[in-house]
Amino acid sequence: NDGQLSVEINAIRPIELPYLPRFGLRFFLAKTENAIEYFGYGEQESYIDKRNLAKLGIYRITAKQNHTNYVKPQETGSHYGCEYLKSENLFVSASQPLSFNLSPYTQEELTAKKHCYELQESDYSVLCIDYKMSGIGSNSCGPNLKDQYRLMESEFKIRFDLIFDKTIRQ
DSSP, X not given: OOEEEEEEEEEEOOTTOSOBSEEEEEEEEEGGGOEEEEEEXXXXXXXXXXXXXXXXXXXXXXXXXXOOOOSSOOOOOEEEEEEEEEOSSEEEEEEEEEEEEEESSOHHHHHHOSSGGGOOOOSEEEEEEEEEEOOOOOTTTSOXXXXXXXXXXXXXXXXXXXXXOTTOOO
């Protein structure tokens, strides 16, 4: 059915957590809807601490195109500072720029495997819409992630609209 869902989440970070890796919602889209157009930083992945190479613009990606096979499976393909994103039947807009990720793999699958050849694609395209996401840093071979790139706010709010419409075309 066509319709609109407005989502507003007010959150308080537990005091015992120094920062959050990310905060948002995860959706599972039918694979037939895995092409996403977005206005944000791209065309390659972009994070709050890894966006200088990215340019603000309108881009179109699929879940498979958005995944990078790093040596060890891990988070990949987030897009920082997005104003909107849309697929064949879904339009997402937010009250402030958001980050999103579209992947053929769940976060659980990426975490559980040690090698990319072990990854099993989900039956869906996995869409994460994040209020914010902490940077990815370079602690494996360098300094810890700077506080300015961490989600350290004690209280925050995310608001976005999901519009489901069979007439949306890309």
